[in-house]
Amino acid sequence: METTEGGCSGHDHAHGYIHRKDDYLKRLRRIEGQARGLQRMVEDEKYCIDILTQVSAMTKALQAVSLGLLEEHLSHCVVDAARAGGREAEEKVREATDAIARLVRS
Amino acid sequence: METTEGGCSGHDHAHGYIHRKDDYLKRLRRIEGQARGLQRMVEDEKYCIDILTQVSAMTKALQAVSLGLLEEHLSHCVVDAARAGGREAEEKVREATDAIARLVRS
């Protein structure tokens, strides 16, 4: 679908995080592994503080993914929309700000 | 190993989150599924903002797990150590505070 290609909805060219897709997939697979590791820890009734430490590490890894995606979104989708002119840049900024707010509060 | 049984290191009885083990395992399996869903989104080059929304949802789910574990830790391990008397309560509180700090900063 044209609107989602390359991560920038509304643009007909592929760009955004696509260049680093493999890097993101690798990071997300590691995060998936952390979720499985946590299940083993609960299964084995490990000490809660040790489980909490692992949850914090996993949250940090997720945050790093978010910040990376956000940077790519700003440098591609927002900058491109600004260059294209018109109202789209405004919408993109609003959308990015909403995502940042969710990130900060989560 | 005695020291990790039931989640309270240093106690020889089983308690803590163990009662709700199945609940935690279910939640962590769902979080693992979210990590897989994110990989599909990146694979399909979905719009970054939509991916960010999913990452925030996953982070919130992880935070809920942390807060649940922390509550059980305080109400079992810390309270029991306090009742047992001695220096252990102090150590438990320090350890819990460190975990909370990591949680707040992650």
Next chain:
Amino acid sequence: METTEGGCSGHDHAHGYIHRKDDYLKRLRRIEGQARGLQRMVEDEKYCIDILTQVSAMTKALQAVSLGLLEEHLSHCVVDAARAGGREAEEKVREATDAIARLVRS
């Protein structure tokens, strides 16, 4: 009022953060100063990124105050309630967990 003395509602003895009251007052005065500094920066139309850096510093200082208060609350109010026996420890833990949840989400 008896219930608020020393920071532990429901206890008739003075303890908790009271020992470090001066330290907390000093830190809060510094935070108040940071709030005034931010007003000057906005007044002088400083670069937004520099203002954001100051806001982050101020948020970190506030978090340090929270974590300090929380540690004192756990090591005094929660531990004392646990030692006193009865249902109060449970309530104190629930209350502390709610405060931690607000802290994590703010």
Next chain:
Amino acid sequence: METTEGGCSGHDHAHGYIHRKDDYLKRLRRIEGQARGLQRMVEDEKYCIDILTQVSAMTKALQAVSLGLLEEHLSHCVVDAARAGGREAEEKVREATDAIARLVRS
């Protein structure tokens, strides 16, 4: 100084948060008042959980200021730099992402 006017360093026109300067000053004065209120609470040895609640409210107010400033920064400084062309947009995005990272971690 030209470089800081209106909040967008490197631009010679006034824009950015300047339009809402009074709004930001009002919010920051309220935050300053919250810092003073917290000092009174500590002075009066209020219950720690009540103090923590106020600290969370203050942190939320600060976060709202950050998110507002960030949105203005993106919609003015970053969008303008993108329209002006050249490498400046890239630097602005990097700088904004660093500020977001500090915000998320604080």
